[in-house]
Amino acid sequence: MTKRLIKNGQCLVNGHLAVQDILIEDGIITAIGQLSNPQPAVNKIIDAQGLFVSQGLVDVHVHFREPGQTAKETIKTGSLAAARGGYTTVAAMPNVIPTPDTPERIKALIAKNEQDAVVHVLQYATITTDRGGDELVDFEALKAAGAFAFSNDGNGVQTSGTMYKAMQAAAELNMAVVAHAEDDSLTYGGVMHEGDSSKRLGLPGIPSVSETAQVARDVVLAGATGAHYHVCHVSAKETVQVIRAAKQAGVHVTAEVSPHHLLLSDADITSDNAMLKMNPPLRSETDRQALIQGLLDGTIDMIATDHAPHTDAEKAQSMLKAPFGITGSETAFAMLYTKFVKTGQFSLAQLINWMSVAPADVFGIQTAGHLAVGAPADLAIFDLTTASEIKREDFLSKGHNSPFVGETVYGGTKLTLVDGEVAYRAK
Numbered sequence: 001m002t003k004r005l006i007k008n009g010q011c012l013v014n015g016h017l018a019v020q021d022i023l024i025e026d027g028i029i030t031a032i033g034q035l036s037n038p039q040p041a042v043n044k045i046i047d048a049q050g051l052f053v054s055q056g057l058v059d060v061h062v063h064f065r066e067p068g069q070t071a072k073e074t075i076k077t078g079s080l081a082a083a084r085g086g087y088t089t090v091a092a093m094p095n096v097i098p099t100p101d102t103p104e105r106i107k108a109l110i111a112k113n114e115q116d117a118v119v120h121v122l123q124y125a126t127i128t129t130d131r132g133g134d135e136l137v138d139f140e141a142l143k144a145a146g147a148f149a150f151s152n153d154g155n156g157v158q159t160s161g162t163m164y165k166a167m168q169a170a171a172e173l174n175m176a177v178v179a180h181a182e183d184d185s186l187t188y189g190g191v192m193h194e195g196d197s198s199k200r201l202g203l204p205g206i207p208s209v210s211e212t213a214q215v216a217r218d219v220v221l222a223g224a225t226g227a228h229y230h231v232c233h234v235s236a237k238e239t240v241q242v243i244r245a246a247k248q249a250g251v252h253v254t255a256e257v258s259p260h261h262l263l264l265s266d267a268d269i270t271s272d273n274a275m276l277k278m279n280p281p282l283r284s285e286t287d288r289q290a291l292i293q294g295l296l297d298g299t300i301d302m303i304a305t306d307h308a309p310h311t312d313a314e315k316a317q318s319m320l321k322a323p324f325g326i327t328g329s330e331t332a333f334a335m336l337y338t339k340f341v342k343t344g345q346f347s348l349a350q351l352i353n354w355m356s357v358a359p360a361d362v363f364g365i366q367t368a369g370h371l372a373v374g375a376p377a378d379l380a381i382f383d384l385t386t387a388s389e390i391k392r393e394d395f396l397s398k399g400h401n402s403p404f405v406g407e408t409v410y411g412g413t414k415l416t417l418v419d420g421e422v423a424y425r426a427k
């Protein structure tokens with residue numbers, strides 16, 4: 001039996017930091033508290049003096065590009081990036097090639113995730129065949145094959161009738177429909193938010209209504225079907241209002257926001273720079289403030305990265321040509337800690353709630369989100385007091401497409417344990 005002891009770490013206890021020791025036996029947390037020293041037969045002692053020891057973070061929105069686009073990312077590199085960010089459980093979106101829209105395909109992908117990943121990977125199935133059109137997948141068979149939830153992320157479901165039937169099927173199975181909300185008839189070939197910055201730069205804009213109109217449709221459908229409807233990467237203030245009203249009306253709707261939509265706005269796009277191109281786009285400062293308010297009042301439940309790696313060559317192009325998406329796994333905690341917790345806007349407990357507890361609880365991920373005796377030893381150890389610079393050469397992701405390179409941050413990850421084993425250790 002392997003016994004590890006994490007000594008003297010700072011843990012959140014009832015929302016406040018307190019010094020605790022954590023005993024791990026065969027990958028399971030077996031004791032938390034002021035443990036007597038020495039513990040009998042401990043194989044390894046980790047000294048966490050002055051460090052923050054947290055339950056592992058949970059990210060319900062990442063893109064690994066395998067199979068199909070392994071120049072951008074693989075299951076291995078994407079999971080290493082997650083571990084470096086302090087994540088121990090992630091959910092992988094299905095926009096890989098071929099896409100997991102059949103039981104055979106998702107089984108093969110789950111087996112590959114299991115084999116290659118250094119963190120726990122949950123796998124989304126698509127809502128429709130080929131992640132487009134109106135032919136629904138076999139929800140029951142995909143659930144039986146191990147699907148985590150259903151999503152066409154990368155694209156919105158364009159037809160109301162298709163979304164309605166998808167929600168009926170998902171509700172029947174007690175599974176979530178996880179939506180990238182985007183009405184293609186309202187995007188006009190845009191590459192950034194339609195607003196002052198797009199006008200100044202002369203770049204085509206994506207109006208907020210392209211997101212909000214579809215979420216408005218979907219909360220009505222969720223209300224009618226009783227389905228759990230989860231909104232990906234909320235970006236617009238009007239969308240926050242629609243979700244708030246739907247929650248008040250008793251609709252089973254939940255929502256995530258990405259770190260970049262909390263940290264940046266279109267005012268940060270001062271030149272044609274594809275490192276700031278993602279979907280949905282960075283919106284106005286008013287939208288950003290509404291997202292922060294949405295988190296604080298519970299309208300938005302959680303933070304998810306939408307880690308979307310692309311190659312250097314692709315992202316070196318103009319915003320007109322480059323693909324949408326930025327990476328996020330390796331920068332999320334440190335950036336959010338530095339910009340929101342250190343500044344006093346969020347408490348550390350709130351941040352851990354949005355980055356671990358809430359995603360696990362909302363999606364019923366039994367094995368994640370809580371630092372507790374009996375739970376798997378999925379832990380992240382962060383250094384909240386030493387400043388470091390985000391450097392592109394340090395990324396374990398194949399993607400370097402991060403607008404946060406060069407930022408000085410606190411909250412770097414020192415060690416990530418998955419089932420008690422080292423998934424990431426800082427050099």
Ligand SMILES: NC(=O)N[C@@H](CC(=O)O)C(=O)O
Pocket residue numbers: 063095153154155180277278279280306308309324325326
């Ligand atoms: N967010 C993005 O800009 N891109 C994502 C797709 C998505 O999340 O919609 C990708 O797969 O690259």
Ligand SMILES: [Zn+2]
Pocket residue numbers: 153154155180232233279280
């Ligand atoms: Zn999306």
Ligand SMILES: [Zn+2]
Pocket residue numbers: 061062063093153154306308
């Ligand atoms: Zn995505």
